[in-house]
Amino acid sequence: MLHSPITQLANEGYCVIEQVLSAELINTLRQSSSEALQTLDQQHRQSNRSQGSLINLSDYPAFADVIGSNALQTVFEQLHMRNIVFSSGYIISKPANSPPLFWHQDWWGWDDSISYTDTLAQFFVMIYLTDTTAENGCLRVIPASHRRRHAMHKTIESRAAAHAEDLSRVSNPEDPLYQSFSYQVNVPVRAGDVVIGDARLLHGAHGNQTRDERTLLTLWYHPEFQRLPTGMQARIQQIFDRKGVDTDPDSGMVISEWPTQQQDKVAHLIPNSTGTAKPHVWNREPQLERL
Secondary structure (H helix, E strand, O other), X not given: OOOOHHHHHHHHOEEEEOOOOOHHHHHHHHHHHHHHHXXXXXXXXXXXXXXXXXXEHHHOHHHHHHHOOHHHHHHHHHOOOOOOEEEEEEEXXXXXXXXXXXXEOOOOEOXXXXXXXXXXXXXXXXXXXXXXXXXXXXXXXXXXXXXXXXHHHHHHHHHHHOOOXXXXXXXXXXXXXXXXXXXXXXXXXXXXXXXEEEOOOOEEEOOEOOOOOEEEEEEEEEOOHHHOOHHHHHHHHHHHOOOOOOOOOOOOOOHHHOOHHHHHHHHHHOOOOOOOOOOOOOEOOOOHXXX
């Protein structure tokens, strides 16, 4: 029985919306991503063997066209998501013949009780720039793991929750966090599709066993920003400003430094935490007894 995307996102933690982005935009994103990837040194690739790359999109104003695209806004409206802000985005691109992405979840607000409710405080938009299969590194997920405790949570513990350096480097390829399991679901897509997912969802990716790079854009958004706890709003503002993020250790450009034309394309998505609340504690580890 097929579920609506709204129901699937709520119950399983993810959904796929087919053919959202035009072939023209996908081609432009491929070109911009390829240019960014050419700037990477070997150290970056080795430090991020499992991910492939972690390039912050704030360094590249050309990605304003996708971050603030009308096509994505239409999807958000269809999913009944409103008052959305953007916090960050990355090029996560697996080179040819590269290992799997380790199992993990990306939510950092586990100290707040809102994290143990149906409230969706952060979601990803994954945009694959090529068709994906298990052979070239498609997404794999554990459905409903955003709201229910799963055996994999115990396996992950603090290691993948914190995106540990040894996992990113693939120090031990036999680690269970790279392996496939009978309960996982593969999520192959076509270029132009988008995958929407709850930040709390356990997910990973197959290795890329082909001769071609498999490039992905991951964009992070927050619906109903003004209804979130004020400390969480302040933390989202910090992420947007590239402060204190464990996957973005180096300083770089921020969107407020973009040319005016690109800033205008994302102006409606910029968080504005103007209060005096202390930023929420950065904690990627859930309290398993509360799941």
